[in-house]
Structure formats: structure tokens, C-alpha cells
Amino acid sequence: MxxxxxxxxxxxxxxxxxxxxxxxxxxxxxxxxxxxxxxxxxxxxxxxxxxxxxxxxxxxxxxxxxxxxxxxxxxxxxxxxxxxxxxxxxxxxxxxxxxxxxxxxxxxxxxxxxxxxxxxxxxxxxxxxxxxxxxxxxxxxxxxxxxxxxxxxxxxxxxxxxxxxxxxxxxxxxxxxxxxxxxxxxxxxxxxxxxxxxxxxxVAEPAVRRTLPGEYVLYLGRLTEEKGVRLLMNAWERLDLGMPLVLAGTGPMQDEVSRWAAARSDVRYVGLADKARCQELIARAATVVVPSTWLEAFGLVVVEAMAAEVPAVAAAHGAFPELIEDGVSGVLHQPGDVASLAEALRQVIAPARNREMGEAARLRYEKGFTxxxxxxxxxxxxxxxxx
CATH class of the missing domain: 3.40.50.2000 (Glycogen Phosphorylase B;)
Known part of the structure; x- marks a missing residue:
């Protein structure tokens, strides 16, 4: 047509x-x-x-x-x-x-x-x-x-x-x-x-998919209040997961995020990344975290993670509950709640469970988002x- x-x-x-x-x-x-x-x-x-x-x-x-x-x-x-x-x-x-x-x-x-x-x-x-x-x-x-x-x-x-x-x-x-x-x-x-x-x-088939255990927790997106960046920073202060947090992106909170990351040994801020670099970052992650405090109409990075066999942690509102089956293909946390986000991150990186959720996330992608x-x-x- x-x-x-x-x-x-x-x-x-x-x-x-x-x-x-x-x-x-x-x-x-x-x-x-x-x-x-x-x-x-x-x-x-x-x-x-x-x-x-x-x-x-x-x-x-x-x-x-x-x-x-x-x-x-x-x-x-x-x-x-x-x-x-x-x-x-x-x-x-x-x-x-x-x-x-x-x-x-x-x-x-x-x-x-x-x-x-x-x-x-x-x-x-x-x-x-x-x-x-x-x-x-x-x-x-x-x-x-x-x-x-x-x-x-x-x-x-x-x-x-x-x-x-x-x-x-x-x-x-x-x-x-x-x-x-x-x-x-x-x-x-x-x-x-x-x-x-x-x-x-x-989401198109990614050039790379996860094959090894994840190396870090990844935030990939705009650095803004409504994306839950400050919520994530507060939750990370409560955690010691044995792996770093990597933040990629730019936005109004860039300077604040950069200073915070520079003051911590378990946080890396890598700035804005192109498409190939984003796919590489996702494929090496243990989980992708999307703690938005506003109602996301979709959640593209969640599906990009699914395609790469990486489970996501996301707020339990907006589109995320229809993208992620809680505890199966990822973990949902109570929106805006620091303790709930911290606990969700603890749950998702447990090695055996992380691998199972990644496989379930990939199946979810193949059925609904190719x-x-x-x-x-x-x-x-x-x-x-x-x-």
C-alpha cells in the first residue's frame, strides 16, 4: 500500500x-x-x-x-x-x-x-x-x-x-x-x-546479547527528576551489591549526577552514548533500571533490555506492568519508594534468578516486540x- x-x-x-x-x-x-x-x-x-x-x-x-x-x-x-x-x-x-x-x-x-x-x-x-x-x-x-x-x-x-x-x-x-x-x-x-x-x-534484534553474567546495574536515559534519577541515587546510597552502577545519558541533572558519581567508587557516569554503545552497555548489564516517577506511556529501554536477555527493574505504574511480568521477566517496585527500589535491585541480581528472568524477558520480546x-x-x- x-x-x-x-x-x-x-x-x-x-x-x-x-x-x-x-x-x-x-x-x-x-x-x-x-x-x-x-x-x-x-x-x-x-x-x-x-x-x-x-x-x-x-x-x-x-x-x-x-x-x-x-x-x-x-x-x-x-x-x-x-x-x-x-x-x-x-x-x-x-x-x-x-x-x-x-x-x-x-x-x-x-x-x-x-x-x-x-x-x-x-x-x-x-x-x-x-x-x-x-x-x-x-x-x-x-x-x-x-x-x-x-x-x-x-x-x-x-x-x-x-x-x-x-x-x-x-x-x-x-x-x-x-x-x-x-x-x-x-x-x-x-x-x-x-x-x-x-x-x-x-525493537530490532540487537547486534549483541548478554552471554556472560552481568557486570553492573545500568541506568540508560534522560537525566531528569521525572525519570527517577534522584530516586535511584537515594536507593543506591542504601545498597552494597558488589557491582557498580553505570549511568548513561544527558539532561538537566547531568552536572549533579556527574559530581555524585565522581565522589563514589561504585558509580560510573559515562555520558551520552550512541546506538551501538547503548547496545553494548545493555548486553553487559545485570539489569537495566527504569525508576520513572511519571507515567511512562511505553518504556523502550525495557524492551531493548528484554531483546538482549537482560531483566529490568521498573516502577509499577504506567506501561511497565504490561511490559514486565513481576518476578518472572523482571521486577517491579513501588513508584517513588526508595526502599522498594533498593529491594527490587537486590532481588534482580541474585545470579540464578537473574539468569532465569533474563531468559523469560527474551521470550517476552520474541512474542510481542519484534x-x-x-x-x-x-x-x-x-x-x-x-x-
């Missing part, structure tokens, strides 16, 4: 899971013989705009007529069977939905976060979970400056959610949720349950939308 993928790429200066998912799905579809085209805008381009153009970008977040016109031209020329929309912020806007409706081309949308019911898409504010805007007008988000701590920056996103909510709900044939946990939250916010499918992200499974679910969603 002919598929047109619509995506606003995030800035290249910071790693983006969404960009990676889009690239992997395009490659997967093309490899299976489908005709895949891209309609993209890049947030990197904002830096090269004139001062006037940059100043008007927030005004075009809720509606960008130029994007509608440009996509309409592509739809007339290519006439795809289906349009797959990912991210429209900030340069595309929901005006792309109108172009699809005008051209009578069915559209599906992957929901990578909670942006349909929460302007910043996180359901997280001031160090705690927040659902004040779910199913309501997003006024609290503006009051609290939920996006980048700024009311001014949050306003265009709140307006976008408020004025385009019904347009999304009526203009998309099928929504693809990346976990059932995310789906339930969005349905609770009023989204149409009958058009919301669960399609987990897939590229072939992802392709089947993606094509099924397109066929459902077209039907």
Missing part, C-alpha cells in the same frame, strides 16, 4: 525516541515492499528563520494554514492509501487533519505521549503526577506554566489542545496507543474508545482505517 508519514522532527541536539520510532517504522514498511513517503518539518529549521518568523511560530502551533496547503498538494500528487501522523508540534499543526479530510484520505495517528489531554503531554508537574487538565479545559496548565516552566510558552499548547480536541477525535480513523495504560488514561479524558488501538513499539510483530500490527491498523 501507499503510506504517507507526517512528522515534525524534534531537535537533533537531544535524542528523540519519537524520531527513532518514525525512522524504524518507515524502514520496516519499505523493507516489506510498501511505498512509503515522508512529509516532514524539522524543529532545527527554526534557528535559521528570521526574527519575525521565529516570533510567529507559537501563533501557528494551533493552526498553520501553510502546512495544510503544502500537504494538500502532496496528497493530490501522490494519492496515498493512508496517512500516518506522528508529531505536529510546532511547525505542522493539526491543520494537516483538514488536508486529509479534504482529500478523503483516511488518517491514523500514533500517540507517543498524553498530549491529547495534557498540553505538555507528561501528566507531571512540580515533582508529582498531575491530571488537572484531563477531560477539562487546560487552564491549569497555563496557570502553572507546565511547559518549560513558562505560562507564555504553555499558552499556545493549551490553545492547541482546547480548540483542536474535537478535530482530532473526528478527523482520525484510528489512534495507535503505545500501551494499554496510555489508552485507558486517554479514554478517561473523553477520547473515542472504539477507534483507539494498542500498538506497542517494536519487527515482524510490529509490522503485522501496523498494517492491520492501516487496513482497519481504510476499511
Amino acid at each position: 501507499k503510506v504517507l508519514v507526517v512528522h515534525n522532527r524534534y531537535r537533533s541536539e537531544q535524542p528523540s525516541g519519537e524520531n527513532n520510532v518514525v525512522d524504524q517504522e518507515v524502514e520496516l514498511l519499505a523493507g516489506a515492499g510498501h511505498d512509503v513517503r515522508l512529509f516532514e518539518r524539522r524543529s532545527d529549521d527554526i534557528a535559521s528563520m528570521s526574527l519575525l518568523e521565529r516570533a510567529t511560530v507559537p501563533l501557528r502551533v494551533p493552526w498553520n494554514p501553510a502546512s495544510r496547503v503544502a500537504l494538500a498538494e502532496v496528497l493530490r500528487a501522490d494519492r496515498p492509501d493512508v496517512v500516518h501522523i506522528h508529531n505536529t508540534f510546532p511547525l505542522l499543526s493539526p491543520s494537516v487533519l483538514a488536508a486529509c479530510t479534504d482529500a478523503r484520505v483516511p488518517a491514523v495517528a500514533t500517540l507517543h505521549n498524553y498530549g491529547m489531554v495534557c498540553p505538555p503531554g507528561t501528566l507531571y508537574r512540580d515533582g508529582h503526577l498531575c491530571g488537572e487538565c484531563v477531560g477539562k479545559k487546560p487552564v491549569p496548565a497555563v496557570q502553572h506554566g507546565c511547559y518549560r516552566g513558562s505560562r507564555v510558552a504553555t499558552l499556545p499548547m493549551a490553545v492547541n489542545v482546547a480548540v483542536n480536541r474535537r478535530r482530532w477525535w473526528s478527523g482520525i480513523s484510528r489512534f495507535l496507543c503505545i500501551s494499554d495504560a496510555q489508552r485507558q488514561v486517554l479514554i478517561g479524558g473523553g477520547m473515542p474508545a472504539e477507534r483507539m488501538l494498542v500498538k506497542h513499539n517494536f 519487527p515482524s510483530v510490529g509490522l503485522d500490527r501496523l498494517v492491520a491498523a492501516y487496513e482497519s482505517a481504510m476499511g
